[in-house]
Amino acid sequence: MAMTRKQRRLTLIAAAGAVLVVAVGLLLFAMSNRLTFFQSPSDIVALAPPPTDRIRLGGMVEEGTVVKDPDGTVRFSVTDFSATIPVVYHGLVPDLFAEGKGVVTEGHVGADGIFAADTVLARHDENYMPPEVARSMENAPSLPPAGAAPLASATP
Amino acid sequence: MFAELGHYALVLAFVLAAVQAGVGYWGATRGDGRLMSIAPxxxxxxxxxxxxxxxxxxxxxxxxxxxxxxVVENSHSAKPLVFKIAGTWGNHEGSMLLWVLILALFGASVAAFGANLPQKLKTLVLSVQGLIAAAFLLFVILTSNPFTRILPAPFEGNDLNPLLQDIGLAIHPPLLYLGYVGCSIAFAFAVAALIDGRIDAAWARWVRPWTLAAWLFLTAGIAMGSYWAYYELGWGGWWFWDPVENASFMPWLAATALLHSALVMEKRDALKIWTILLAILTFSLSLLGTFLVRSGVLTSVHAFASDPTRGVFILALLVFFIGGSLALFALRAPALAPGGIFAPISREGALVLNNMLLTAACATVLVGTLYPLALEALTGRLISVGPPFFNLTFGPLMIPLLLLVPFGPLLAWKRGDVYAAGQRLVFAFGAAILAALAAAALTGARGVLAILGIGLAAWLVAGALTEPAFRAKLFQAPLGDSLRRAYGFPRSVWGTMFAHLGLGVALFGIVASTAWQTETVAAMRPGGESIQVAGRTVVLDSILPRNGPNYSETVARFAVTDAGGRQIFLEPAKRVYAVRGTPTTESDIATIGFSQLYFSVGDILMDGTTTVRIYWKPLVTLIWIGPLFMILGGLLSLSDRRLRVGAPRRTRAAVVPAE
Structure with missing residues (x-):
């Protein structure tokens, strides 16, 4: 038990070093594996990401594409006016989810090319649209104003 | 007329704060008692x-x-009174005014209740407080004046964002700000100690109650905010790892570490420089939180750049206070008398480990919060750092901490005995095994991680009870004897027990509600088919229109019948607020034991067909009951200090010889 002063200090430094190494290691691993990248429909068409990648898909809900099944499944297409991706989602969509409005969904691109979303985020009120959406539609015909409000969201 | 007086009062307050900072510092450094007496x-x-x-x-x-x-931008004459009052701080300008009000409240408390502080330290603390107040008052006056007039005055206002029209708004921001801003006191004490060049165990005794108070408010504020999001956002999540949440969680982690390190400093006169640094970091994280929430940088780096006045101002304040205090720390800390080095296996050793893990966990949250902003600003790439990231980084750092929590209070100061502590924890270990087995049996062994989580939660709860049980010689001495001993405990023993117990209780709720919740989405018609949820029969009874003071809603009334035939009704609704025309979803929750049934409705069609989402969330309320235990523990600890350490004196020499 009788440690010298030097040993005690070394123990302390070793413990601190170990915690630091673990923390940095976890951060680096998480950064290489657990980040979700934002992509527009054009990005997905161009990059064809594998089904293992978790992706945030943002754009406009294309007019006339929303189909709500009785079991709570919602199908729609997300477009940035140069490419369109079909999306399927099971659950309740946010209050301001509507055709012709901005939307961000999170999920994976299936082998069939359909985007299986587990989260749907819509603009929060009449003045807000998620920054990613506003950005991906910079070339869109009409750009709604961007304001500041938290995201309204839905996740099953 | 009143508004101009209000504006003028703010300007006068700014001048007073500047005087408090300048004259206070001048008086303290010259040792002039008359000048110093101006600060309070x-x-x-x-x-x-x-x-x-x-x-x-x-x-x-x-x-x-x-x-x-x-008022025009954020209120409406038809809004209920409570939301008119709460609406005062439901916007940027008003909430910044609340921020400086609470800062002034803490400064005045030091002035009023700091009678036992040495005059020089007290004056320096008030001087630092005055500087912070002056800077933020200037921010309010120059960039966020709530008293700006509009001509001609409109007849009606634009109303408040419907999501904010909730009792949560009345309570959550003030609590959170009391926590955020309360951290400024520990910061002011740290800077004062650095200027003064003196720091000792008495300093830690003065700082701890203030930190404890700030921590209490932060705990209450975060828990309250989490429950608010849970019932208001309509999809049953209670923590999102959203940057706004992280902004309040980081100071909480740092303040928790600070509470524990100040304990070592108070009892053992060690860890001094680290404690000073933690005090500075805790408030720096509060300022960072204020910056993240108030500058608009979170919405988008570009939105921030397009209207940068406020953001740049807060950023300048951030750089000034964090940079200034850290520079002062770098200059003066080496001159402070270092504390002793101690044995790794001891109470203080355990507290150091607690500090390492908490600060490392805090750092991972910081990286996860700032990395997307940095990446967008530097490369333009957009990423979102969500729960998977934090589960992988924050989680693994928390698990060893939670495993070690029960050991801490059982180790003696100076030289602890892990073996003896382990022996005492045999009961807690048994309880953990039993809880895990019970969870496995009840759920049909679904989810190994969740079962281990339940075991860990039971370990924490039983471990927290172990120390007072042994101290009172429970089951070893006659019961009356044990009770007499328990009655004589210092309150801080109960404080520690309840705070650690609360952690375990919250973990029960987190694990159970995450792993074993069920979700049912269905389309139902009034009087139509029933569905089964968690052993209960649910039918849609009727659809009713209803009007509120400033909204109209369509209520879906559900009847829920349990196996014993008892019936309850839940009434989730779709609401439309008249002024803004925004639809919102109002969920309805039934609490059954510690579990909850959570109803949220989607589209309600003309024929009454309603899409409904029903969650069964087992033990979910424990998530918020746990923090209540922590708050109780904090309050007990705080009351102990007031009685026992009513007048801490500098008993030790300021310069302690090295061990």
């Missing part, structure tokens, strides 16, 4: 003036004075 008066007057300004703004909201731009 200035702090009290400053509270008076800011309090007046705040009252004026509240009055403008209550009377719907639409000649004020701020």
């Amino acid at each position: 008066s200035a702090a009290l007057m400053q509270l008076l003036f800011i309090g007046f300004a705040f009252a004026v703004l509240v009055r403008a909201y209550v009377t719907s004075d639409f000649s004020l731009l701020n």
